[in-house]
Amino acid sequence: MATTHLPTMLRDTAVHLVRLLGPKPMAKPTDMAGRRVIVTGASSGSIGYAAALELARWGAEVVVTCRRDPDALQQALRAELGHAGGGVAAQALDLADRDSVSAFAGWYRRRFGALHVLINNAGILHDVLALRRQVERSPDGFEVHWRINYLGTFHLTSLLLPTLIDSAAADGDARVLNVTSHQHMRGRNDRLFAEFGGHNPWDAYGQSKLALIHMTQALHRRHGGTGKFRALSVHPGSVYTNLVAGGLESYRGVRPIQWLLAAPVKAALLSPQQGAQTTLFCATDADVEGGRYYERCAVGRPSTDALDASVAERLWELSEEWLAQP
Numbered sequence: 001m002a003t004t005h006l007p008t009m010l011r012d013t014a015v016h017l018v019r020l021l022g023p024k025p026m027a028k029p030t031d032m033a034g035r036r037v038i039v040t041g042a043s044s045g046s047i048g049y050a051a052a053l054e055l056a057r058w059g060a061e062v063v064v065t066c067r068r069d070p071d072a073l074q075q076a077l078r079a080e081l082g083h084a085g086g087g088v089a090a091q092a093l094d095l096a097d098r099d100s101v102s103a104f105a106g107w108y109r110r111r112f113g114a115l116h117v118l119i120n121n122a123g124i125l126h127d128v129l130a131l132r133r134q135v136e137r138s139p140d141g142f143e144v145h146w147r148i149n150y151l152g153t154f155h156l157t158s159l160l161l162p163t164l165i166d167s168a169a170a171d172g173d174a175r176v177l178n179v180t181s182h183q184h185m186r187g188r189n190d191r192l193f194a195e196f197g198g199h200n201p202w203d204a205y206g207q208s209k210l211a212l213i214h215m216t217q218a219l220h221r222r223h224g225g226t227g228k229f230r231a232l233s234v235h236p237g238s239v240y241t242n243l244v245a246g247g248l249e250s251y252r253g254v255r256p257i258q259w260l261l262a263a264p265v266k267a268a269l270l271s272p273q274q275g276a277q278t279t280l281f282c283a284t285d286a287d288v289e290g291g292r293y294y295e296r297c298a299v300g301r302p303s304t305d306a307l308d309a310s311v312a313e314r315l316w317e318l319s320e321e322w323l324a325q326p
């Protein structure tokens, strides 16, 4: 990892440790009966899984996605839920694949009609130790974090937006939550419009998460005027999930000592349930402010780059051009 990031890493670690020892904000249980919610990327052990389970317990009808074996995910969630709460259904979705995104959005619209909360939670951080020397690309040629975390999310949101807007008009409250990260601070506006040149995955991840905050704000500016539609950015905190555990396991050299690393890393991070709290808060609280960046169940402050509205607009237009391509 580049040494220029060392001061930021040290500061982040100090802030994290102080927060770890202090009280952890929790979202208040809220009656979600009659609300329809999508949580993308809700595989077992993830933040999305914990958020979906809680929302279903609070009465929402929840659709979750993963890339492989949605039946097993559905069974696991239903087994935990028992007879309590709203329903849970799972469906396959690969954000890197246009056809998969279109198929999922079409399936959802045909089956459910209304949509009150779209939680764009699915995301990747590949090569957590930043050891590889080459940019990883999606099958259609994009840097992979950009393709999945940002472009795929933009595509899905565009397809479901008319349903969200209709539900906002009919029922008075619809929301899009983009699960971003504190790591968006590594992103730079001037790099958003150029081909990703480096090979540091944390930088690539940061660019994709910065783009998601821009998308939140552009979306809210376009549709938030009625007061019935809100778009929000969420940072869940530092959480022990598959992204961390699976990320370490993916290195052959680390696998034999994974058991040794797992316990201290797990102890130093939030659990998925704790990491889901800001998502739950933003999905349910009546007074959350559209367009804002939330962390620890409160409004947070994103980077200066993330607040540049002209960049958000330019990025939105370019993303629409990409979508319009055959």
Ligand SMILES: NC(=O)c1ccc[n+]([C@@H]2O[C@H](COP(=O)([O-])OP(=O)(O)OC[C@H]3O[C@@H](n4cnc5c(N)ncnc54)[C@H](OP(=O)(O)O)[C@@H]3O)[C@@H](O)[C@H]2O)c1
Binding pocket: 040, 041, 042, 043, 045, 046, 047, 048, 065, 066, 067, 068, 093, 094, 095, 096, 121, 122, 123, 124, 125, 148, 179, 180, 181, 182, 235, 236, 237, 238, 239, 240, 241, 242, 243, 244
């Ligand atoms: N963990 C943290 O400390 C942390 C901190 C800040 C932000 N976040 C963000 O929180 C969100 C949830 O992450 P997590 O920590 O819960 O990670 P996780 O356990 O790895 O879950 C990520 C989810 O995204 C799905 N996903 C991966 N690639 C996908 C693709 N191409 N199309 C559709 N879905 C895909 C995964 O599905 P499969 O299982 O099928 O791959 C999985 O369900 C992410 O956006 C992440 O960037 C996490």
